Amino acid sequence: MYLKEFPVEFQRALPILQQIEAHGYEAYFVGGSVRDFLLGKPIADVDIATSAFPAEIKEIFHKTIDTGIKHGTVTVMMDSVGYEVTTFRTETGYQDFRRPDHVTFVRSLKQDLQRRDFTINALAVRADGLVIDEYHGLDDLAAQEIRAVGNADERFHEDALRMMRAVRFASQLGFQITADTYNSLLHNAPLLQKIAVERIHTEFVKMMLSKNWRIGWQQFVKSGLIKQTPFFDQLDSVFPTFLSGQQPLLDEAAIWVLLAESLQLSREQLTQLLHAWKSANEVIEDSLSTLAFSRQLKAEAWPTAIQLYRIDANIIERLATVWPLLSWRADFTKLAIMYQRLPIKARHELQLNGADLIDKLNLRPGPIIGELLDEAEAAVVTGQLKNQSDILLQWATNQLDK
Structure with missing residues (x-):
């Protein structure tokens, strides 16, 4: 299928795709930005995948930043906005269940999409609007389902955080996790212990602050993921x-x-x-x-x-x-x-301070200053005194005369 029109976010980044293609390489909008646009949701970040290697991208564009060059990512600056451009790659050897031991740059979009987590995130859009869907992500979007790309066990062993991402997407999108992917999640839940709590934390908060957070929470509990997290x-x-x-x-x-x-x-x-x-x-x-x-x-x-x-x-x-x-x-x-309706919401709003008591009432610094301010603050909050400097100074004077 072809997109009838690009969102503004894609239109602004389109010259990057066009320049890469003009130099004989492939380039696509990929991942979450494509998914969110097709779902009619706001686009957060625009990510670009390309057959050009990092050194080739740096030759094409004058202003770039080596954001994650080891993993093929170069940030291209255009109109003061940075766009991450990542070379197609394959990954192998996930000994820590999170990061690949080896990254190999490739020229094949299909190979690059194969390493992604879920089919709805494995969509790509070409500069002319053609949607590339190698793993039936469009069908899963229409069915409102979250399905791992290929073998779910392999995807979760590559990156155990993907299990948290599954329940987070269920929460954010209101989708159901497919039976095969959910069964794999049940089986592999203990792998979550291999993931740094900071990363789990980020996914958990995103899940719980989503509109459909109850869906995500219930999956988080029923799957046993909750029992693989600290404290719980x-x-x-x-x-x-x-x-x-x-x-x-x-x-x-x-x-x-x-x-x-x-x-x-x-x-x-x-x-x-x-x-x-x-x-x-x-x-x-x-x-x-x-x-x-x-x-x-x-x-x-x-x-x-x-x-x-x-x-x-x-x-x-x-x-x-x-x-x-x-x-x-x-x-x-x-x-x-x-x-x-409280007269004041904080001490700094009180129209009386220590300097006033020292300068205008000739008081010396000491405990009496704090005591007077505490009493004045309480009296203003409870409506016994108006929050006016002259009234408060007169009140303080009277207090001292007692």
């Missing part, structure tokens, strides 16, 4: 299915809080989980603070103004996506309105 491999628990609720999760912290609440993890256990998965410090902080407020909200009827002030709006929004999945109820709209 030692957890003696029945994992939830999350059948209720429709809304997507807000962010990564929402993922971990959902799991912590559904599995009844303590703060210490959640901390262990987050560290085991090599989470970023910001994610750890957001997850723990959100869990703390969730537990407080569950235990108490309604938070006070001071309690709301000590959190941020993201926590409310985050829990609004988590609680319905647990069949818990709270009026998060009302909470959000209450939060927005």
Whole structure:
């Protein structure tokens, strides 16, 4: 088949394909960009595959970057935008179940497509719009199925992370993994232990932040992949299915809080989980603070103004996506309105600071400064004082006179 028109992203990169072809080589748009365009989804990155070897690409284009020249990838700069151009290649000897021991550059597109993970990612488009489909990827797109290219066992042994990618694509696209590919996944699940947790983490978060994340989660659990990952491999628990609720999760912290609440993890256990998965410090902080407020909200009827002030709006929004999945109820709209109506949201918004107390009230630096600011902050948050510098200074003066 031929594409009737190119997306803007392909049109901008089309001169690269045309220049490569003008020098006697083949060149194609490949992979996820082709898949996403055919599915009517936004295109993230445009990847190009070619029969030209890296040295030949560098001769054709004046401005290139050796992004991954060992594996055949050269970044070609065009109009200040970089496009990765990768030579057709075959790969052998995956001793670490992730990276090939040997990469061989070839001139055959079919050989290059054969090494790819799933048929829906093994599609290529020529400069004139012809879609090359050597492994029936178009049929699988139409059937909404995820199928390994060729022998699934071989694909997963080449790169065990592909098993996480399978459930991630199921989640992102709402597709089903075909029976043969899923059976291979079941058999090879223990190989996931060979993969660095950082790479598993990336696929897991993409899966859980997708629109159809429940599909991916259920496959992640039922396939046994979850028991091959840090922390979960030692957890003696029945994992939830999350059948209720429709809304997507807000962010990564929402993922971990959902799991912590559904599995009844303590703060210490959640901390262990987050560290085991090599989470970023910001994610750890957001997850723990959100869990703390969730537990407080569950235990108490309604938070006070001071309690709301000590959190941020993201926590409310985050829990609004988590609680319905647990069949818990709270009026998060009302909470959000209450939060927005707080006179101040942070200490720096207070119209009184230490310099004011020192300069205008002739105070010396010391504990009294912090005590006055703490009291003023609480009084403003609870509505006892207006957040105006003259009012706050007069209040501080009165406090000192007592």
